[in-house]
Amino acid sequence: MKIGVIGAGRIGGNCARQAVKAGHDVMLSFARDLSKLDALAAELGSARASAGSPAEAAAFAEVLILSVPWGAIPEALLLAGDLSGKILVDTTNQFGSGPKPRAGETAASFNAARMPGARYVKSFNTLTSSFQAEAAGRTGEDRVVQWVCGDDEPAKEIVARVIEEMGYVPVDLGATATCAVMEAPRRPGAVYGEEYRAADAQAVVDAVRAGAEIPSTPTYG
Numbered sequence: 001m002k003i004g005v006i007g008a009g010r011i012g013g014n015c016a017r018q019a020v021k022a023g024h025d026v027m028l029s030f031a032r033d034l035s036k037l038d039a040l041a042a043e044l045g046s047a048r049a050s051a052g053s054p055a056e057a058a059a060f061a062e063v064l065i066l067s068v069p070w071g072a073i074p075e076a077l078l079l080a081g082d083l084s085g086k087i088l089v090d091t092t093n094q095f096g097s098g099p100k101p102r103a104g105e106t107a108a109s110f111n112a113a114r115m116p117g118a119r120y121v122k123s124f125n126t127l128t129s130s131f132q133a134e135a136a137g138r139t140g141e142d143r144v145v146q147w148v149c150g151d152d153e154p155a156k157e158i159v160a161r162v163i164e165e166m167g168y169v170p171v172d173l174g175a176t177a178t179c180a181v182m183e184a185p186r187r188p189g190a191v192y193g194e195e196y197r198a199a200d201a202q203a204v205v206d207a208v209r210a211g212a213e214i215p216s217t218p219t220y221g
């Protein structure tokens with residue numbers, strides 16, 4: 001599959017690395033220092049990785065990963081251009097500058113609304129970049145959950161397959177409007193910032209669906 005990356009830093013760079021390991025082709029884009037994109041593309045190998053502009057990455061991508069600081073989202077979207085019909089995976093969290101969601105509005109709903117036409121999916125945002133990089137190598141019951149939300153079911157299924165190939169367990173938490181538990185800040189009653197494994201995920205999904213409190217955070221030895 002062709003994976004475009006807008007913002008190939010800690011999170012986007014790890015996604016690119018894991019995608020290439022899984023046999024996907026990646027195009028990296030959007031940097032103040034373009035030599036960083038070339039260096040990562042060279043590290044990942046020219047057979048599978050290249051660098052381009054955000055518009056080129058968007059045109060190339062079957063799945064486009066947006067992984068930029070919150071305040072850089074408007075510029076990234078402007079440079080990416082029309083995203084109609086494009087599956088877009090948003091890894092961002094609402095830290096720093098830039099317009100923010102209203103009280104009670106999820107960051108996922110807020111961002112989906114500023115990407116008109118995109119087939120919006122949110123994931124890769126709940127765990128630190130170093131943990132994501134380390135955990136991608138795990139197998140079996142130790143694999144970690146990457147929570148997913150979005151309003152386009154087929155898009156979520158495609159993204160879930162890619163997440164699984166990258167080495168994680170994709171778990172669908174539901175719609176953009178009801179995914180607050182996977183959003184910052186880290187707090188009791190949320191999955192943001194916490195490690196989850198498959199065995200503990202369904203109870204969270206059930207609670208979110210029921211509008212109930214999620215079970216207490218699991219700990220792993």
Ligand SMILES: NC(=O)c1ccc[n+]([C@@H]2O[C@H](COP(=O)([O-])OP(=O)(O)OC[C@H]3O[C@@H](n4cnc5c(N)ncnc54)[C@H](OP(=O)(O)O)[C@@H]3O)[C@@H](O)[C@H]2O)c1
Nearest residue numbers: 007008009010011030031032033067068092093125128129
């Ligand atoms: N780091 C984490 O642990 C973590 C975990 C979960 C989610 N997230 C979220 O994922 C998103 C990406 O985070 P990250 O930690 O991967 O960020 P990062 O390492 O700073 O990467 C951001 C990328 O965007 C590029 N970029 C292009 N224009 C930029 C601009 N105007 N300002 C800043 N960067 C620009 C940077 O390249 P240049 O430096 O060359 O400009 C860099 O490659 C954020 O929304 C963050 O909240 C982060």
